[in-house]
Amino acid sequence: MIIKIYSPPTMHIALSAQNTKDTAHKKNLSRCISFTENSSNDIKTKAKEISLKYDLLVDDILCDTPGVLKNQRERLRTLGLAVTALEQRTKTDSSNAEKKPMLDVAITEKIKYICDALPVNRKRNFTHDNAYLLRGNNFISEFLSSKETSVDKISYAQLLSIGEDMRKNCADPASVDQVAIKKFSTVWDLRTALAQ
Numbered sequence: 001m002i003i004k005i006y007s008p009p010t011m012h013i014a015l016s017a018q019n020t021k022d023t024a025h026k027k028n029l030s031r032c033i034s035f036t037e038n039s040s041n042d043i044k045t046k047a048k049e050i051s052l053k054y055d056l057l058v059d060d061i062l063c064d065t066p067g068v069l070k071n072q073r074e075r076l077r078t079l080g081l082a083v084t085a086l087e088q089r090t091k092t093d094s095s096n097a098e099k100k101p102m103l104d105v106a107i108t109e110k111i112k113y114i115c116d117a118l119p120v121n122r123k124r125n126f127t128h129d130n131a132y133l134l135r136g137n138n139f140i141s142e143f144l145s146s147k148e149t150s151v152d153k154i155s156y157a158q159l160l161s162i163g164e165d166m167r168k169n170c171a172d173p174a175s176v177d178q179v180a181i182k183k184f185s186t187v188w189d190l191r192t193a194l195a196q
Contacts, residue, residue, distance in 0.1 A: 153190065
């Protein structure tokens with residue numbers, strides 16, 4: 001027969017206080033404490049991106065979108081590359097004032113705002129520059145700023161496709177197919193109209 005006898009641990013306050021003073025310095029204690037900087041907005045943005053991904057995966061046509069099976073960090077980086085391609089398109093549109101711009105004024109302002117706030121370092125490899133990641137994250141938050149529509153997943157799929165084109169061409173915005181950007185612009189305009 002086995003008998004377990006429980007006795008609460010004993011702790012001498014004077015002895016443990018002396019040991020604590022000797023072994024733990026204030027500097028060491030501050031290194032052990034970490035703070036998270038996630039806000040509820042970050043969590044909502046990441047949840048929205050995951051929701052859009054699963055919307056693509058259950059769609060028979062959109063499930064083959066390039067980049068949809070990557071992890072979330074890489075998908076956000078791909079979206080950031082797409083935002084960079086759209087930024088480049090807005091710059092070329094503004095230099096050709098006589099032509100009708102390809103992107104709507106509202107989306108152009110949002111892209112300009114995102115890219116101005118998060119400049120990329122062209123000297124670094126795009127896979128190591130977190131500005132692309134944050135650009136993608138900020139663009140996903142645009143989906144949260146208006147009501148959900150039926151074309152959200154199409155816009156998301158087109159952005160992933162544009163970003164994958166950029167990724168294949170070493171983040172060169174000039175290499176992106178202008179027809180893909182025009183299609184994105186048309187769907188985004190439809191999304192904006194449906195969200196009102």
